[in-house]
Amino acid sequence: MQVVRLRVNGDERACGVPAHYTLLETLRYGLGLTGSKQGCDKGDCGACTVILDGRAVLSCLTLAREAEGRELRTVEGLAIGTEPHPVQDQFDLAGAAQCGFCTPGILCSSVALLERNPSPSREEVRAALAGNLCRCTGYEKIYDAVEAAARKMGQ
């Protein structure tokens, strides 16, 4: 057991986990941040996607110790104060979440996209979300929501 120090959603957090714990296991079981989901746990589904140094990565295939000293954001940290992030707001308005299991990962991939590319084309949205599976298959409304959020953020 070793102490892992993570900078999560702007907070310095520390917890004791074994060296072989993944970032996802550490977030969920060590820090109680259960927003990031454990789906396939093998890098296929994207439900565990978090934003590390501004890039969407898979927390199930990252060791917690690899994230030390880096800027980490999870779905819990996307809201701005008490206001939902524009992407979260548009997911709500567009009905882009069905069962909701894939939603935290898709929100993280979407936010990482919009921070680099504030007005993506439909094709760029689809490409950015290629690594996030929605088994309810509600992709069109998800793309609509990301596009609507881009328009809102550009206003």
Place this chain on the structure above:
Amino acid sequence: MAVIRDMIPPFELYQPSGVEDAVRLVGEHGDQGWVLAGGLDTFDWLKDRIKRPAAVIDLGGVAELGGISETDDGGLEIGAMARLTAVAESGDVRSRFPLLAEAAGLVATPQIRNQGTLGGNIVQDTRCWYYRSGWPCYRAGGNVCYAGTSRSMNREHCILGASRCVAVNPSDTAPALVALDAEMTVANASGERTYAARDFFIGPEIDITRMTVLEPGDLLTRVRLPAPQPGARWYFEKIRDRKSWDFSLASVASVLHVDGDVVRDARIVVNGVAPYPVRSDAAEAVARGRAPDDETGQMAGEAAVQDARALRHNDYKIALMRNLVKRSVRDAA
């Protein structure tokens, strides 16, 4: 056989911050050690508990392996830990080696490219699903191939280069690097040595348990690309079951030097058809001295598959390879 569990068994984790330390650790731990780069191939093996290393050496903190820099001769040197996104988006790579940028950009998903590395993509293990499921095949040190029998499910397996094992190399960037005549630098306790990309990948007739020249104690540190020749044409195409993302069924990478309307030199490399990226000397010989048109492409494609032999479920790969080679000659730009 494989039982997927949700946690990785414990290991000792080492996180060196310099190349020297990394090489020393990799040497000390030998075949009990495991090199961790982006983690995509690694954690698949470790979570299935099929590979159980005692020590994991994480290269994530070795900053000097992550760079992309110009070389004295006008080429580029890319560290083994350069992320695939960085390779695909690098201005230097895009302007001088668009073939590699294209190949790196077609690997898997955005998340996987953000964490996956060029070195990891090159040295990743085969996807043969019998082997990955933990069956005790030749490649796993056993004495049988489960994929090559008349009753095997072998749609993804090889049509060339079989030698007891019929697995294929799954990398998208490997054929691009062979076509670009790249050079790999390998370090170990006794120093550094370099390999032409073509020789870096090995078949089962050389060692059935490895996909590359790397042995326990070795570390791939850098990839060097020689200066591009002005006017060279290139082509890359990856065929996969799903357009959104997948491993390739087959891919082709070619570099053509065309003078007037005649191919002076060509490097044509196909992956996903053999245990290593196949540079087709036969197709290149056909293309040389002829116009890079449909007819030459057709002839080159036929030449490329002359020795191909299908397994029960993969004869489509012969037609696929023939057509990929044809297009790589005809449509290189």
